[in-house]
Amino acid sequence: xxxxxxxxxxLWKEVKSxxxxxxxxxxxxxxxxxVVAVFGFALPxxxxxxxxxxxxxxxxxxxxxxILGLNRSFxxxxxxxxxxxxxxxxxxxxxxxxxxxxMNLLLMLIVELITIPLFFVMFNLTAPPxxxxxxxxxAVGTFGxxxxxxxxSALAANTRSSEVLLPILMIPMIVPILISAVxxxxxxxxxxxxxxxxxxxxxxxxxxVVFTVVPLLLFDxxxxx
Amino acid sequence: xxxxxxxxxQIGSKKILKGxxxxxxxxxxxxxxxxxxxxxxxxxxxxxxxxxxxxxxLFIDGKDVNEHGQDLRSKVGxxxxxxxxxxxxxxxxxxxxxxxxxxxxxxxxxxxxxxxQVGLAYAAADITGTFSxxxxxxxxxxxxxxxxxxxxxxxxxxxxxxxxAKGILxxxxxxxxxNKHTVFLIxxxxxxxxxxxxxxxxxxxxxxxxxxxPRDITREEFRQLYLxxxxxxx
Numbered sequence: 001x002x003x004x005x006x007x008x009x010x011l012w013k014e015v016k017s018x019x020x021x022x023x024x025x026x027x028x029x030x031x032x033x034x035v036v037a038v039f040g041f042a043l044p045x046x047x048x049x050x051x052x053x054x055x056x057x058x059x060x061x062x063x064x065x066x067i068l069g070l071n072r073s074f075x076x077x078x079x080x081x082x083x084x085x086x087x088x089x090x091x092x093x094x095x096x097x098x099x100x101x102x103m104n105l106l107l108m109l110i111v112e113l114i115t116i117p118l119f120f121v122m123f124n125l126t127a128p129p130x131x132x133x134x135x136x137x138x139a140v141g142t143f144g145x146x147x148x149x150x151x152x153s154a155l156a157a158n159t160r161s162s163e164v165l166l167p168i169l170m171i172p173m174i175v176p177i178l179i180s181a182v183x184x185x186x187x188x189x190x191x192x193x194x195x196x197x198x199x200x201x202x203x204x205x206x207x208x209v210v211f212t213v214v215p216l217l218l219f220d221x222x223x224x225x
Numbered sequence: 226x227x228x229x230x231x232x233x234x235q236i237g238s239k240k241i242l243k244g245x246x247x248x249x250x251x252x253x254x255x256x257x258x259x260x261x262x263x264x265x266x267x268x269x270x271x272x273x274x275x276x277x278x279x280x281x282x283l284f285i286d287g288k289d290v291n292e293h294g295q296d297l298r299s300k301v302g303x304x305x306x307x308x309x310x311x312x313x314x315x316x317x318x319x320x321x322x323x324x325x326x327x328x329x330x331x332x333x334x335x336x337x338x339x340x341x342q343v344g345l346a347y348a349a350a351d352i353t354g355t356f357s358x359x360x361x362x363x364x365x366x367x368x369x370x371x372x373x374x375x376x377x378x379x380x381x382x383x384x385x386x387x388x389x390a391k392g393i394l395x396x397x398x399x400x401x402x403x404n405k406h407t408v409f410l411i412x413x414x415x416x417x418x419x420x421x422x423x424x425x426x427x428x429x430x431x432x433x434x435x436x437x438x439p440r441d442i443t444r445e446e447f448r449q450l451y452l453x454x455x456x457x458x459x
Contacts, residue, residue: 009325017313020352076311080361085309085368087275089326090299224277 003098006091010099017076018103024069025107032065032115040122050123055185058119059178062112063145067167069107070149073100074157087223097219101150101212108142125189134188137201141181144208145174151215154222177211180204226251226376226407227272232281234267234431241267242278243431249424251375252404256418256439257411259428260455265411268428269380272409273303285376299327302374306384308365312354316345316364319353320371327372339367343393359390366397377401379410383417395420415444415451427451429458 018024039057043050077083086096116138120127128134152169156162184200194201232245242264249255259265270276271283274294283290285297303309310319317336324332340346343363348356353364362385369377383391395417401408402421412418419425419439425447427435434454439447 006326009322013311013314013322016318017311020313076313079312080310081305081307082309082311084275084303084305084307085323086326088273088298088301088303088309089323090295090297091326092295 003092003095006089006095007098007102010086010095011102014099014103015106018107023075024072025110027072028065028069028107028111029114031068032061032111033118035061035064036115036118036122043123045124047124050125051189052186054119054123054125054189055182058116058185059141059182061115061119062108062142063171063174063178064167065111065115066104066108066142066146066149067170069104069111070146070153070170071156071163071166073104073150073153078157083223093220093223094216096223097150097154097215100154101147104146104150105143108146112138112142128188129191130188130193133194133197134185137181137184137188137197137204140201140204140208141177141184144177144204144211145170147208147215148173148211151211151219151222154219158225173211176203177207180207226253226286227409228282228284228287229272230282230284232268232271232278232283234264234271234276235279241431242271245281245428245431245433247426247433249407249409251407253424254402254408254422255410255424255426256422257409257426257428258413258415258418258451259411263428264431265428266380269303269305269378269409269411273301273378274298275303299372300374300376302369302372302377304366304369304377304379304382306381308361308368310353310361310364310368313352315350315352316340316356316367317349319364320367323368324371329372335371335373339371342370342397343367344389357387358385359387362386363390363393366394370397375405376407377409379408379412381412382410383412383414415448419444419447427454429455432458434458 077086087093149170153166156166156169159165180200180203184197187197227247227249229245229247232242233240234242245268257265267276271278274290274297285300288297290297314322320336320339321332324336329335337346340349343366345360345363345367348360353361356364382394386394398421410418422439425437425439426433435450
């Protein structure tokens, strides 16, 4: 059976489990909605100032909401030593990483679909002039930090203080992604086009690729450790 | 069926296995005894391809596991004191998941059959997290057998089981003593361990210090022998 089919079966298990428990999505959504509310009331109504700080607030919110979800990502595998059950299965173990990453991305997509429109409403901002470019940066940035985040959550899950360790490991690693995404969004909100943000977009792509390929190669080794 | 040559396992500076040589013929039932910390579970993890040895060779069906590990995993079933079951899935969903991963043909009828065998057909649609320890362990037995593996590795499977679950596990083990299944059992319980085994090994301090056929020895003699081996090695 091919790799894609195994990923599909693993993803079926992830979705079924999350639909029943709602462990990850509830934490991620509640956190991001609280942040929207807090910043919505805390920031002054100066539109230009809000435009300047909005990309930073957006990405910090998404990062921490993502970390909350990622912290729970491998918890179900730790209970009853289910990770050994997966490791026993006849497949390339990178399929586990792929399924987990896809699941985390799906959850992040739900959070973004709900949170980002609310951000625009609360901050009284109009939709960016180049909406498709904004969505593209959002997609690549999210993919990049969730890819490496999934790998690091598997690493942290084996430690006693995993919930503390994950952000400590993850945030320094995703700094290039965060800076590129924030700068790119700033340019988009100011009405800039692809040429102005090309360097940041290229950086996002490079890190997204590196943060996907390296975990894929190292995941089997990580499970053995 | 299983041949281990000089298996060692070192974690940091601690040597857990110090050269395990073990040969288990096809259809043989081998029981491993040993005190806590002897390296029994580490040995089982290596035999189950869950962990790589620091040195030494392991062959299953004559194939080197370093080269054919991924394919050989489908030949192995593991029952541990941990169940490897997802608490948020139902009994049937757990078996569906593992059955699909092992590409079990006619999966639905196989699931019905195996749930019947472990006495859990009535709870097929119940969430596993709501099961008692005994029910979870029975489902774990079903999980490990769903793909009908020719090799079954068991790490203290009787731990925490009620009498009913022990009875079901014993009858499942009995059904596996058919010379078609190769079984490696780790236990502290002499009665259960010696009952069906063709060969017993005593593992102390990462080394196999004794092996014998339990039919050549009484239970009391084996108990004395075990205590002597442990005392001498320590």
